[in-house]
Amino acid sequence: MDSVVQKATELGVTAIQPVLTDHGTVRLDAKRGAKKTSHWRNVAISACEQSGRVLIPGIEEPRMLADCLDRFRTNQSTSIKAIMCDPDGESGIGQHLNPGKDIVLLTGPEGGFSQAEKIAAAGAGFSLVSLGPRVLRTETAPVTAISLLQHLAGDL
Numbered sequence: 001m002d003s004v005v006q007k008a009t010e011l012g013v014t015a016i017q018p019v020l021t022d023h024g025t026v027r028l029d030a031k032r033g034a035k036k037t038s039h040w041r042n043v044a045i046s047a048c049e050q051s052g053r054v055l056i057p058g059i060e061e062p063r064m065l066a067d068c069l070d071r072f073r074t075n076q077s078t079s080i081k082a083i084m085c086d087p088d089g090e091s092g093i094g095q096h097l098n099p100g101k102d103i104v105l106l107t108g109p110e111g112g113f114s115q116a117e118k119i120a121a122a123g124a125g126f127s128l129v130s131l132g133p134r135v136l137r138t139e140t141a142p143v144t145a146i147s148l149l150q151h152l153a154g155d156l
Contacts, residue, residue: 023111089130
């Protein structure tokens with residue numbers, strides 16, 4: 001997660017929300033979650049210093065995916081495009097780039113998303129997309145997706 005926070009910060013994301021999923025191997029209680037979040041905020045600060053970025057991305061404490069989807073559904077805006085990266089996605093990420101829309105990007109845990117999580121995300125408005133024919137590691141998928149989106153938007 002340190003690497004994901006660092007690289008996502010360098011690439012310009014505005015917020016990072018760690019999620020706990022059915023197949024994820026990490027389980028954090030409230031105390032450990034708060035400690036990890038503080039650590040990740042320091043990683044983001046260091047990445048900002050390295051990359052010359054002045055805005056530190058918001059980093060939330062880890063939440064269950066279902067809670068995140070409920071929050072997203074409640075706060076959903078027409079100016080947001082929601083994407084869930086999954087090897088079973090039916091379309092490529094480039095088909096979901098809409099100029100002027102912010103993007104919420106959801107990438108999976110070590111064991112991938114469960115079928116129930118995929119259905120819940122689709123119900124919350126997420127499009128299931130593929131990053132290509134390879135199954136990418138947890139730390140590779142977000143960096144790849146962010147880089148592709150920035151390239152397609154002309155920002156990289």
